[in-house]
């Protein structure tokens with residue numbers, strides 16, 4: 753499992769470095785930890801697991817908070833990251849961040865300057881063809897075409913991932929539910945560079961965001977408000 757964590761961490765650090773190419777970067781801290789089904793929750797996080805409204809799997813929540821706690825410790829803090837009314841993590845004053853987990857890893861990004869940010873992680877698997885129309889708008893298909901001109905389903909999952917990260921960046925600010933079609937990828941920077949793309953997204957609520965997305969070794973996105 754440590755190789756999975758190491759490979760994911762390398763890719764996530766590279767995505768955070770992409771953010772440093774524009775003003776959103778430079779103060780981002782990222783952490784990847786393994787999701788361990790047998791891990792016990794930190795005493796401060798046990799209440800999160802009793803939250804009747806929570807959707808997250810128990811082991812993912814434990815791992816996500818472990819990642820958050822590790823970054824906060826690097827910043828010299830020992831705050832507890834509780835859960836807000838719409839499921840969002842509640843960060844200490846002046847700090848912002850985001851958490852995601854899949855079956856294998858939990859990832860966390862923290863911006864020490866407190867700017868809105870979202871993260872998502874997904875296994876590197878094609879998006880099921882039957883959900884493509886629910887996720888990818890007709891005017892976005894060019895963003896996820898492969899070399900053969902057809903929709904590349906792994907890139908479609910990357911678009912799914914970017915929109916989830918965008919939602920996480922916006923929801924704590926706006927408290928507005930966004931469907932996949934409420935978030936539109938309007939442009940890419942230089943197109944796909946190997947396994948990475950930078951996308952500009954616009955929401956139906958008027959927010960403009962920038963997502964940096966990779967598809968290997970997992971599909972991951974970090975989204976900031978532009």
Ligand SMILES: CC(C)(COP(=O)(O)OP(=O)(O)OC[C@H]1O[C@@H](n2cnc3c(N)ncnc32)[C@H](O)[C@@H]1OP(=O)(O)O)[C@@H](O)C(=O)NCCC(=O)NCCS
Pocket residue numbers: 806807808812813814816835838839840841850851852853854872873915916918919920921923924929930931932935
């Ligand atoms: C929030 C949401 C995107 C999380 O996605 P997920 O695949 O279930 O789970 P992930 O592992 O990616 O992320 C889970 C973490 O997201 C964070 N999160 C949950 N709700 C959040 C919100 N409203 N705002 C910001 N972050 C949130 C939490 O930290 C959560 O982990 P925790 O419960 O252990 O603390 C999803 O549950 C949801 O509510 N979706 C509805 C909106 C949507 O997806 N629209 C389409 C995209 S625009």
